[in-house]
Amino acid sequence: MKIFTIGFTKKSAKDFFGMLRESEAETLVDIRLNNVSQLSGFAKRDDLKYFLDVICNMGYAHRPDLAPTQPMLDDYKKRRTDWLTYESRFLELMEQRDIANAVPRKLLSNAVLLCSEDKPHQCHRRLVGEYLARRWDDVTVEHLA
Numbered sequence: 001m002k003i004f005t006i007g008f009t010k011k012s013a014k015d016f017f018g019m020l021r022e023s024e025a026e027t028l029v030d031i032r033l034n035n036v037s038q039l040s041g042f043a044k045r046d047d048l049k050y051f052l053d054v055i056c057n058m059g060y061a062h063r064p065d066l067a068p069t070q071p072m073l074d075d076y077k078k079r080r081t082d083w084l085t086y087e088s089r090f091l092e093l094m095e096q097r098d099i100a101n102a103v104p105r106k107l108l109s110n111a112v113l114l115c116s117e118d119k120p121h122q123c124h125r126r127l128v129g130e131y132l133a134r135r136w137d138d139v140t141v142e143h144l145a
Contacts, residue, residue: 008043010118031066100135
């Protein structure tokens, strides 16, 4: 089972949708807390659903249970906590939410986890993918550039 990840920031629509098409994934799973912000540009929920269908023949699902809480995100973005603290809190949150059992494997099989960060290194999409790979058998995670 392969889980891809991608962020839309610092990518043109051409590059973003091109990477998604090349992945041959079947579904994009939006794991952003806020997916309707004007700052999202082409990745705003309703526009994204349309583009995914027309350009990539790909389904769309929103799973806010795979996102951090707003206070957790605010603390990190406003630099009240560092990455290690954020990561630890988010891992604990995924445990509390029991995401390994709450999220259907079928939904994430050959799917792309979406968030906004351009790179996965300090991003919750990486944490979600790695968390599930440790709990589910035969899972690989690939970050789309």
